[in-house]
Amino acid sequence: MTDVVVIGAGMAGLVCAQQLTQAGYGVRVVEKSRGLGGRVATRRLQGTCADHGTCYLKPEGELLGRFVELLGDRQILKVWTDKVDQLTANGTIERSPSLSPRYVAPEGMSAIAKFLAQGLDILLNQRVVAITATPENSWRLTLESSDEEITAQALVVAIPAPQAFMLLAPLGESLLDAEFIRCLGSVEFSPCISAIAGYPPTSSPLPQWLALTFTDHTEIAWIGFDSSKRLHPQQPHFVLQSNANFAKLHLETEDLQPVGQYLWQRAAQTLSLPWLDSPNWLQVHRWRYAFPTIPWNETVLAAKTPLPLVCCGDWCGGNLVEGAMVSGLAAATAINQQLHNLALPNVNFFNFFTQ
Numbered sequence: 001m002t003d004v005v006v007i008g009a010g011m012a013g014l015v016c017a018q019q020l021t022q023a024g025y026g027v028r029v030v031e032k033s034r035g036l037g038g039r040v041a042t043r044r045l046q047g048t049c050a051d052h053g054t055c056y057l058k059p060e061g062e063l064l065g066r067f068v069e070l071l072g073d074r075q076i077l078k079v080w081t082d083k084v085d086q087l088t089a090n091g092t093i094e095r096s097p098s099l100s101p102r103y104v105a106p107e108g109m110s111a112i113a114k115f116l117a118q119g120l121d122i123l124l125n126q127r128v129v130a131i132t133a134t135p136e137n138s139w140r141l142t143l144e145s146s147d148e149e150i151t152a153q154a155l156v157v158a159i160p161a162p163q164a165f166m167l168l169a170p171l172g173e174s175l176l177d178a179e180f181i182r183c184l185g186s187v188e189f190s191p192c193i194s195a196i197a198g199y200p201p202t203s204s205p206l207p208q209w210l211a212l213t214f215t216d217h218t219e220i221a222w223i224g225f226d227s228s229k230r231l232h233p234q235q236p237h238f239v240l241q242s243n244a245n246f247a248k249l250h251l252e253t254e255d256l257q258p259v260g261q262y263l264w265q266r267a268a269q270t271l272s273l274p275w276l277d278s279p280n281w282l283q284v285h286r287w288r289y290a291f292p293t294i295p296w297n298e299t300v301l302a303a304k305t306p307l308p309l310v311c312c313g314d315w316c317g318g319n320l321v322e323g324a325m326v327s328g329l330a331a332a333t334a335i336n337q338q339l340h341n342l343a344l345p346n347v348n349f350f351n352f353f354t355q
Contacts, residue, residue: 002028003154005030005139006027006028006030006158007156007157008030008031008159009029009037009124010038010040010158010159011038011325013156013158014116015329016158016328016332017029017120018119019329022344023332024342028150029117030122030126031122032127032128035113035124037112038324040112040113042108045196046198046280048230048237049107049108049230051104051105051108051229052283052285055241056103056211058103060320068103076115078103079101081211083096084102084212085212085213086213087215087217089215089216091270093212127143127144127145128167133307138151138152138307153307153339154308154335155310156332158312158328160289160313161184161185161292161296161311162189162289165185175307176303184301187295187296188294189289189292190291191247191286191287192241192244192287193260194284195240195242195260196226196282197240197260197276197282198281199235199236199238201234203236211223211224214270218243219242219246219262220241220246222240222241235280244291251286257282259284260283264282295315297317300312300327300330308334310334312327332344
């Protein structure tokens with residue numbers, strides 16, 4: 001038995017777990033993937049790394065601003081660029097008129113999650129396949145690849161709402177109120193396909209831009225010169241992200257390599273950079289739940305049940321990293337109020353990392 005189980009080691013789940021751990025609760029985080037961070041993700045490949053999820057941080061609120069400042073002091077983040085240019089429908093590149101620093105991690109954006117995970121009890125590669133309530137008034141979690149079952153007094157579900165719905169709906173209205181299930185099922189996401197491509201060191205001409213958004217393109221939404229983030233890049237590599245309409249066409253495509261090759265062919269044509277069509281290597285990733293299109297309008301979604309159960313994530317109020325962090329803090333507060341009402345750290349819980 002532990003006090004709290006957090007399902008999901010994305011930004012919301014890690015912030016919630018860190019807050020509750022610092023307050024004195026026993027917390028265990030369960031994550032189905034091999035790595036931390038959710039969509040703050042980095043792929044290790046070909047002797048380098050590439051950010052195929054969240055490409056940079058652009059702090060606008062106080063919470064993320066202070067977090068970025070802390071990570072900058074620790075040499076985890078640096079300024080990458082202060083503008084993202086735009087490719088218009090007629091094929092011209094418009095320079096961004098506004099300047100706002102974008103921060104990246106030279107070791108990969110997943111370094112942010114690894115920093116947040118310090119001191120936490122985290123089970124990786126463990127998918128929760130069933131949740132039940134025990135006669136002893138606790139939650140029991142069944143794991144897919146283990147005979148172990150985890151029991152906890154409280155549960156935080158910090159994964160995309162459609163995944164949370166599939167996991168929680170079987171509990172039924174006898175345990176979860178109908179309004180909670182309805183609200184959870186109302187959240188919708190758009191998908192995205194990310195394609196990472198590496199090229200020979202002699203490739204030229206290299207683009208003048210570091211990041212480029214596309215206006216009204218039929219397939220492509222964004223391209224980043226990802227190797228420019230690295231301290232000592234050995235060869236140029238780029239990350240391309242499709243738009244939602246294109247990704248929807250390939251949600252169930254088993255082999256994504258031809259899909260990625262097609263995207264880079266289109267990028268080569270659109271940008272008049274023929275060598276983009278012939279990468280040395282290519283990896284493609286499907287984000288089924290990339291961006292919330294119909295989010296929940298509050299910072300958490302809590303069930304009205306005797307056993308504490310709270311859902312959180314970037315789909316609670318918005319789709320930014322900052323929204324996920326705010327939601328994680330709110331989830332910790334909601335769980336604490338239903339348990340022992342301990343003294344939670346100040347909202348600036350980053351004090352923990354400066355000790």
